[in-house]
Amino acid sequence: MSTIADSSEVTAPAKVLSAAADGAAQIFEANGGCLDRIFGDAGIMQEELDSPVSEINLSQYCKMFETAAAQTHNDNIGLQFGRHFQPQQLGMLGYSAISSPTLAAGLRNMETFFPAHQEQTSFGLIQDDGILWLSYRILDPRIRNRRQDAELSLGMFCNVFRAALGDDWAPLEVRFEHAAPENAHEHETAFNAPVVFNRRTNAIAFRRSDLDAKMPAHDPYLFSMVKAFMESRCKTSDDPVDFATVVRNEIKMQLGSSIPSLCEIASILGMPSLSFQKRLRxxxxxxxxxxxxxxxxxxxxxxxxxxxxxxxxxxxxxxxxxxxxxxxxxxxxxxxxxxxxxxxxx
Missing domain, CATH: 1.10.10.60 (Homeodomain-like)
Incomplete structure (x- = not known):
């Protein structure tokens, strides 16, 4: 792949919308954490989290949860945070999913708009012999300690599925790129599914038929507003790494007995072939x-x-x-x- 699409070549720090930290202070305090120390060590001012559309440094966001886990002596604080984190708390990204007509449309919209929510991150669907995987991985190599982020993120994404399929829904399997922690049994309880570690990415497996589920909170008017906001953010950032990630994820979804053409991927992304080629160039x-x-x-x-x-x-x-x-x-x-x-x- 060309070097410009390699995250190791990117020098600007990745950002994430502060909506991803909604409720973090409360769970830190509930576990006996000192907010001044946690936010101070991470280099985040607490007022930065007041607006769901403000940006914070992704590295500092990850460090905030790692610091909280160490200070509260609760290694599963990210897992517990994500387990109860509802799609609405994700702000515009969450609303892009739950205001969609179906789970399939919701996940597709999350994939399209994920770069506007969080930079230098791979988020997308992978086909695997009748099973689908929702894969998530931070691409910025400078962010090394990210166990808490991985566990809370997969918990958040599972709740997007439950918004459509009900509270009893559970993934078929959960994978994490980090090593198995000492208290890994809590992970299988939290996800109600087998959990494996030391994988190449973080992912949840689910049945293709799950995609047909209707979103109970489908709202075309709300989605139109969310779409306008997220598209404006995508145009503002226009990050080549993020664009390459969206294209790569879509290719992975379409790969099979045949190779998807440039025109097919452009059509799926809702772009004329010439516009798609111009943006690549x-x-x-x-x-x-x-x-x-x-x-x-x-x-x-x-x-x-x-x-x-x-x-x-x-x-x-x-x-x-x-x-x-x-x-x-x-x-x-x-x-x-x-x-x-x-x-x-x-």
């Missing part, structure tokens, strides 16, 4: 580079499942032959798929 991006990055990322996701045959992985990535996939995989990782699996198993 404006950011110094190549569609083929993003396609290769999407296949690379999705290949690593599939390789995490040792029971998935390599021929099936190749087919799901749009390769007609295993040999073509093996050559591409060797270019990505420096080793064959077979050796990669042996090394991973060890």
């Amino acid at each position: 404006k950011h110094g991006l190549s569609y083929n580079d993003i396609l290769r990055a999407a296949r690379h990322e999705l290949a690593l996701h599939y390789m995490d499942d040792p029971s998935m045959p390599l021929t099936e992985i190749a087919f799901n990535l749009g390769y007609s032959e295993l040999s073509a996939f093996s050559r591409a995989f060797r270019n990505w990782t420096g080793m064959s798929p077979q050796r990669y699996r042996r090394v991973s198993a060890n």
Whole structure:
């Protein structure tokens, strides 16, 4: 992928809307935390959180929860925060989901507008043999301690599903990129699902049929206002990393026995092909580079499942032959798929 789409090349600090911290002070205090110390150590002034549309530094946001976990001696404070965090608390991003007609539309709108809510972050759907995964990962390599953010974020996203499917809904499986904590049993209780750690991304698995669920709070008028606000933020930031992430996520969603064309992705994103190409060129991006990055990322996701045959992985990535996939995989990782699996198993 071109270097401009690589988050390691981005120097500006990523931002997140302060709505993501709605209620944080209350849970910190309930756990015996000192707000002055927590906010002070994170470099955040508490009044910065008063407006849901104000921006705070994403690194400081993550540090705030990591500091709170250490100070309150509650390693699962992020997990507990996210478990009770309702979509409305996410502000405009949450309303873009629950004011949509269906869960499918809601998730698509969240994916489209996520860069306006939180920068330098991958958020999108991945297909996997009849199961869908909602994947979330901070791309900024400078933010290393992000366990609390991952756990609270997946909890938040689960509540978007419950808004459509009811309080008893549970994911099929939950994955985290960080190592398993000592008290990991609480995670399976919180999600009511199997939870695994040390994965390449944070993700929740769900059935494709879940997407058909209606959003009870569907409101076209509210959505029109939310859409206008989020689109204005997207145009203001116009971050090439965020745009590349949206395109890459959509390609991953469409990959299968065939490879989605530039025109198909442009149509899905609601853009004329020429406008889509112009925006790629404006950011110094190549569609083929993003396609290769999407296949690379999705290949690593599939390789995490040792029971998935390599021929099936190749087919799901749009390769007609295993040999073509093996050559591409060797270019990505420096080793064959077979050796990669042996090394991973060890």
